[in-house]
Amino acid sequence: MSEKKFRKFGMRDNLAYAAGDFGCNMSFALKGTMAIFWTQFMGMDLWYSLLLVIVQVWDAINDPLIGSMIDADKHQYKRNKFLQYIWAGSIGLIVGGACCFLPFPNAPVWAKFILFIAGYVIWDAFYTVANVPYGSLLGLISDNPGDRASLSAWRSVGSLVGNMAPMVILPMIIYDAENNLIGERVFIAALLMGFLGFLCFQFMIKNTEIRVESDVTLNEEAPKFNVVEAMGNFLKNRPAVGATLAAMGMFLG
Numbered sequence: 001m002s003e004k005k006f007r008k009f010g011m012r013d014n015l016a017y018a019a020g021d022f023g024c025n026m027s028f029a030l031k032g033t034m035a036i037f038w039t040q041f042m043g044m045d046l047w048y049s050l051l052l053v054i055v056q057v058w059d060a061i062n063d064p065l066i067g068s069m070i071d072a073d074k075h076q077y078k079r080n081k082f083l084q085y086i087w088a089g090s091i092g093l094i095v096g097g098a099c100c101f102l103p104f105p106n107a108p109v110w111a112k113f114i115l116f117i118a119g120y121v122i123w124d125a126f127y128t129v130a131n132v133p134y135g136s137l138l139g140l141i142s143d144n145p146g147d148r149a150s151l152s153a154w155r156s157v158g159s160l161v162g163n164m165a166p167m168v169i170l171p172m173i174i175y176d177a178e179n180n181l182i183g184e185r186v187f188i189a190a191l192l193m194g195f196l197g198f199l200c201f202q203f204m205i206k207n208t209e210i211r212v213e214s215d216v217t218l219n220e221e222a223p224k225f226n227v228v229e230a231m232g233n234f235l236k237n238r239p240a241v242g243a244t245l246a247a248m249g250m251f252l253g
Helices: 011-028 031-041 046-072 081-099 109-136 145-174 183-207 227-236 238-252
Strands: none
Touching: 011 081, 011 109, 011 145, 011 183, 031 046, 031 109, 031 183, 046 081, 046 109, 081 109, 081 183, 145 183, 227 238
8 A cells, every 4th residue: 555545556457457458348349330231231321331431420518518518527436436337337328229120120211210319329428438538537547757657558458358359249149150240249248248347347447546637726817728839739649540530440441
């Protein structure tokens, strides 16, 4: 224990933080299955492309909207605010993930529109509720640059394993012996993946030690945020641009 009565930073913190990204990816990996489910099983070909564009517009609005709501929340929770939101988001992801794969292939087209958009919006909202605070925790677990670098490295490990696990689990559940998609099983798989993610989040919450004060006092005299200047600074940041282009390439692919 340190002089502030906090547990000394160690492997327990790394494993807990890695489990958080593993839990996020248990749900996020399902996004790659949506195209197969909604085109092959639900019978939406061209319409799916249109709906996908619509929900991606919501995706762009959703992150800053929910992020600002979490940031503005000044309520004093029994546990850390970010951990409280992660706990709520982990439960919501079980429901939200399953809502994206409700198996009603014979429903009218308009009903499928509603099912797809509503399911995606619910899932995306809960994913943001869990994922945004999770990223913010990095600066609260330790103020030591070496510790934070270690957490970032282990987060990558959690992300890697979290991306690989669904590649092994999903095909065994949602395909038959002839590699035909069994749509009804995708719903069950989504519930299973959501529950596994929930367990990982609970492990992370239980083993996360908050060592840095999280309250932020705003300076009323500080200069206002300049979007143009911020974008210019971003474009000059080669590592940030490289990481962004890599992510964009992955999604476009």
